[in-house]
Amino acid sequence: MSIPPELLVTQVTAQRSETFGPIYRALFEGSEELGLDAEAVCQSIDKEALTLTLFYVHERAKGEASFYHPHINVIPPEFTTLLWVSETELDFIQGSPLYYIASTMREAVNDVYDAVVPRLLQVFGDKFAKASSATNRDFLWAYTILDSRAFKLRHPVDGQHGSDASEGALLTTVAPLIDLANHVLTDEEAQLESLGIDPTTGHLRIIVPKHATASKGQPLYLKYNELANWQLLLFYGFAIPNNTFDGVNLMLDIPDEQDNPQMEMRKMLLLNAGEEAGFGLEHTIRLQPDTPILTPELLGSLRLLLAEGDELDGVTVDTLDELFVQPLSKENETRVLITLRQLFENMLEQYPTTIEHDRQQLGKEESMFHRWCLLYMIGQKEILQGAIVTTKAMLERAQ
Missing domain, CATH: 3.90.1410.10 (set domain protein methyltransferase, domain 1)
Known part of the structure; x- marks a missing residue:
């Protein structure tokens, strides 16, 4: 096409x-x-x-x-x-x-x-x-x-x-x-593929990939992008069961360090210097096979943000990546994990219903829109519950 x-x-x-x-x-x-x-x-x-x-x-x-x-x-x-x-x-x-x-x-x-x-x-x-x-x-x-x-x-x-x-x-x-064309999760499920704009003709080129089969009277699908259920529900009006791209977005707080402005300035400089490597205030946690739910980037960023006293001594732009793989100290790691546990628990408590309630409703609900909402909510709660379990286990080992 x-x-x-x-x-x-x-x-x-x-x-x-x-x-x-x-x-x-x-x-x-x-x-x-x-x-x-x-x-x-x-x-x-x-x-x-x-x-x-x-x-x-x-x-x-x-x-x-x-x-x-x-x-x-x-x-x-x-x-x-x-x-x-x-x-x-x-x-x-x-x-x-x-x-x-x-x-x-x-x-x-x-x-x-x-x-x-x-x-x-x-x-x-x-x-x-x-x-x-x-x-x-x-x-x-x-x-x-x-x-x-x-x-x-x-x-x-x-x-x-x-x-x-x-x-x-x-x-x-x-x-x-x-x-x-409607959306599917993977390239293998799609019957259509965009090759983008042809620079010679200016035409948008759409092909049927070699692996795809397209029968007369059957809908054709295109993978829009790697979209989580919150994006699908917000922009397209539906959700997908067991969406592997689902995630919970986090926004970390910058600690108030009015008593030590030099420490605060140093943290911000290091955080900005490590942005390309993955340091920052915004992170996403996901439940995916063979991938830790608490990513090295999330843990490293919080280790930096929650550092106290002389815990940042020796940490430079050149050694910043070490925070991805090892704690600054036992005390720092405990602060990091307690902060994360509290964050996940607070986010879960914001929901007026439990995950058990949502799963029961999913089996009863006749409205497709309400089912899509429940799929999104269940996915978010499953990720948060998984993160809480993981954080508690890591906290026990750290202490």
Whole structure:
């Protein structure tokens, strides 16, 4: 399958549109008439996403007059992602990190709509869209297209086919037809594979891999990426049982060391110096075969952050990696493991239901959306429980 560049929808498509181009320029090139602070708006949504969201609202409002009408016409009018569900349904994931992420995104999308669309309708009127075709729900529909159907693809420089695609621009891209393919976990399960943009022709090339079998009437699948269930539920509206890419994301705290600012400064310098090696404040724990749930990067970062007194003596940028494999001291290792145990227990306590309750409900639940929520919640709790068991065992050995 080869999808020509004329059908690929990107920010460049929107900029060059005869009907939307003036709206784009007014929004982002400082039109006094519009009176919008685009830079402030783009603190809640990036410029590329805002451009494409407004472009889809604009093109959908044109109806059959739109060049993209056949493509738009097959996109469902509603979605099953967390941006679309009711507050009651969102409560199904209460206590999880995803609940906060989804709530924040819903609020941000509404705020962007309120800041931008009414002003565009006032200034451009039907040249942008009829008011009845540019409601909050229409804006959400267009935004969800990017979340659920777009890919990051590298395009030839300035659209000049024949240039080296590796040097081209990485653009959010909606590709008609291929956006209909569903996701699978592994390459072996997929009947489709993207070869990216051909630098000679500018076409997006999709093939059926040699290992795949594709029968008439059967759905075709494409591996989007290595996606955890929180990403699938948030952006695509479903979850996968036994998702090997599931993980619990952690954010470590920086200890308050007002009494010893030099120690705090040294820790931050070492943490930044070791960033490429894996030191940092953000980590993910997973339940995977032959892989420790408490990664060396997580343990090494906490050993550094929780160091006291002279425990960092001798630790330099050159010897920093040693923290991945050995404790600074018995006392330091105990602090690290107690901190992790408390972190995991606190995260687990945020959930209003137990894992046993969720497993029972999974067998009874008829709603597919609720089943997907339970799959996500069970996965998170299994990882946290595994981390607690591992941390307690390591703590016993350390003491």
